[in-house]
Amino acid sequence: MTGDTKSKSILVIAEVVDKALAPITFELLSLASKLAEQSGGQVGAIVFDNQETTRRALIAAGADHIFYQENESSVDADVLTAAIVQTIANNAFEAILFGHNAFGSDLAPRVAFRSSGSIATNCESTSFEGGYFVGKRVCYGGKARGIVRLRKNPAVITVRSGSAAPAEQDSGRAGVETPIKADFSVARSQLVDRQSEDLRGLRLETAKIVIAGGRGLGGPEGFKVLESVAQKLGAAVGASRVACDLGWCSPSMQIGLTGKTIIPDLYIAVGISGASQHMAGCAAARTIVAINTDPDAPIFMDANIGIVGDYKELLPKIVEEIGRLNS
Amino acid sequence: MHIVVCVKQVHDPEVAPALFTINEATNAVVSVAGLAQVISPYDEQAIEAALRMKDKKPDTKITVLTIGAASAREVLKHALSMGADEAILVNISAGVLLDSYATAKFLHEAVNKIGSFDLILAGRQSADLDAGVVGNGLAELLHIPAITFAKRIEVVESKVVVDRVVDNGSEKIETTLPALITVSNEIGAARKPNLRETMRASRKPTQSWTQADLSKEPMEATEELIKLFIPKKEKHCEFLAGTSAAEQASLLVRKLRDARLI
Incomplete structure (x- = not known):
């Protein structure tokens, strides 16, 4: 009824x-x-x-x-x-x-x-x-x-x-x-094996600060740079689906419709174009900072703070600045 | 081995936001010029998964099955050009929106009409409704085991071994055939249609069935879409000035510190 x-x-x-x-x-x-x-x-x-x-x-x-x-x-x-x-x-x-x-x-x-x-x-x-x-x-x-x-x-x-x-x-x-x-x-199936991701650092779902990378990182080495910033900020590292599908990082780092939904206080999107697929997983973040070389990237429509620039130059400077403030 | 792959035609999910509009009177996406109809990418990856099995075992037959309007023939042609062997369209009127139960019921009857199969593959969800219900629903109706979110599939004799994506890790599960598997994007990129298969595609067997060929009983909609809309974006982006990376970094860090975010 x-x-x-x-x-x-x-x-x-x-x-x-x-x-x-x-x-x-x-x-x-x-x-x-x-x-x-x-x-x-x-x-x-x-x-x-x-x-x-x-x-x-x-x-x-x-x-x-x-x-x-x-x-x-x-x-x-x-x-x-x-x-x-x-x-x-x-x-x-x-x-x-x-x-x-x-x-x-x-x-x-x-x-x-x-x-x-x-x-x-x-x-x-x-x-x-x-x-x-x-x-x-x-x-x-x-x-x-x-x-x-x-x-x-x-x-x-x-x-x-x-x-x-x-x-x-x-x-x-x-x-x-x-x-x-x-x-x-x-039961009609049998579990043969279960692999848990070795989650270095913080869990995406509960972290107050998340920094994530996408295609614009240009390769897996970009995630190393993100990790260095994450360490300074006490942030978790995430990724767009493209970055995961390209094999640059683990699938469990995926944020978006087919990945994780996160609501951090601060979300820093680096080299992520901001497809709605991705934003479905992070649009509710309190503050979104977008770093992208393309001033027309859709991510800027969802961001509170935007920087048009190359992350390879910016992120090391950001690490320096945080270090200066903390000292 | 006979693999049936269920596919769906959708509005191109990669379309520019400006071309994506909704008619709020009909609760439907407006078909404007420039908004292409494509095969749902997850389903394309399900075809890829089937083709990888066929690469290993060339005597594998792949049948692609879709429900849709006449335009959905295009996705069947695409699948055949990738290398699938046969195609079936369950033809319904354009503009008819089936809920997940009706879709699974139609597929169930179509699969029964096809007859024998070893494996059914489908994308983890369609790229338009993003529901992810029909695959498992079809397995329920067929009373066969279902394994979701596959990133790797291997058939070993009468068993299928699947690596599947779970929250924070992966699982390896095996089950006996026949079974249904939904394919996740982690399986990797789908191959492009190739010249040889494209040339052969028009000669491959393609059938078109209508509702009259399948169900005699009316389908009762249980999920009623009462409103479809595009959420409004209220954010305003403040672009940081600064002519050098050092300057921009300093502005950003100060801003975040002032807002007590870092």
């Missing part, structure tokens, strides 16, 4: 990275609480982890009902999909929130189709209007936004990071905890 006045509960798919809840989970809980206020339902959270601290954090951040996996954990898409679909069916959840990252983007369509619901991915906001869940999507390579009304529940929504402030923690909140058992027999 959709478009009716019955109360509707929201399920957040929590993510655990290195034994801790990922930042996106707290953003999803904040959105879920707002949706639940409008739809009159409760907030549930499913987590593939059996640490008590994880459950406590989820409840403190707004979840009323936790479903946690008590047997050993799995990353298999079939196993996770089956557990989520079962939890939705058993508890009549009508909206499902995933983070829009590799984890969520992989699982969300499977869950939507198997639950016979509907889906809006890549959303930067969500609402409940006229009895329907609605998502505002980033589309056309970041050039446009589409508002999509989901006419069939469960309404599955993947949300871009930075779409909401993280939920406030209230350790006095109470919630129900229900253990679930994942069924490993449904």
Whole structure:
């Protein structure tokens, strides 16, 4: 039933990275609480982890009902999909929130189709209007936004990071905890190997300052120059898709529609033309500084401060200047 | 081995912003002169992935499948000129916007009509709607395993081994055929159509099916696009003066320090 006045509960798919809840989970809980206020339902959270601290954090951040996996954990898409679909069916959840990252983007369509619901991915906001869940999507390579009304529940929504402030923690909140058992027999694939990037320095998603390079760097050696500035500033280093596709840097450094979404206080874009594909991942930064040799580069339309010039001359001078100020 | 590659025709995602406009009455991108229709780049890379398998195993057959208006024949021609063997267009009226469920359902029926296959490939998302739903949705309808965001694919006997991009790293996953794999941009650049294949393209088997050849049941739209628009940019860029790099650097650092950003 959709478009009716019955109360509707929201399920957040929590993510655990290195034994801790990922930042996106707290953003999803904040959105879920707002949706639940409008739809009159409760907030549930499913987590593939059996640490008590994880459950406590989820409840403190707004979840009323936790479903946690008590047997050993799995990353298999079939196993996770089956557990989520079962939890939705058993508890009549009508909206499902995933983070829009590799984890969520992989699982969300499977869950939507198997639950016979509907889906809006890549959303930067969500609402409940006229009895329907609605998502505002980033589309056309970041050039446009589409508002999509989901006419069939469960309404599955993947949300871009930075779409909401993280939920406030209230350790006095109470919630129900229900253990679930994942069924490993449904797996149709096998994980052979998993390589984690050796992330030197800061994580892109949480850094206050990010400096990123694109095609204009001219080659992989340009990233060495960026790293020297990053060290001085305490910044993380990112890249445009072109720079990643050219093999100049690791794909996990990619910022943009198919990479990471970041919201630093300061974003310094070096030799990046500013295609909407890229800006979709960084346009929400508080201050954007663009350095580019081409005065007509579209990046200057999104930047607060622009410098037309050669980064090879500029960046070493910037390092010198910072050193002077700090001394 | 038979590989089916699902492709989509889109408005050129690399178009200059000035040529990208939206008719807010119809919620559609306006087709203006200079805004080309191209194969969605992720799908082009899916064809590339299939061709790399064919390079290793020349008896591999590659069928490209698209749903679209008559103009979508161009993307099939492009795929055949890259080296694909056969092409199928599921012809729908121009201007019909299918949601992801309807698209996956159409593809499901088309794949059933094709008959046997070992592998289905698709781009990780289309370069227009950027949803990334149809690939996995099709696998769900076909009840076959799906692996997303591939950057490398290798078929070993009846298995397929996929290196896939995940958050902060990569995974190697294997599954049994038949399977569906979505291809990510990390797989590398697609080859250009070559002269030999382009000459042969017009003689390669190409079929055109209509909705009547497929579904008899009406498709109910579950995702309703109620508004499509271009977000307004409110920023104003302040260009730093200064005639030398040293001067510009000094201005910038002072500015950022004053704003307590560094």
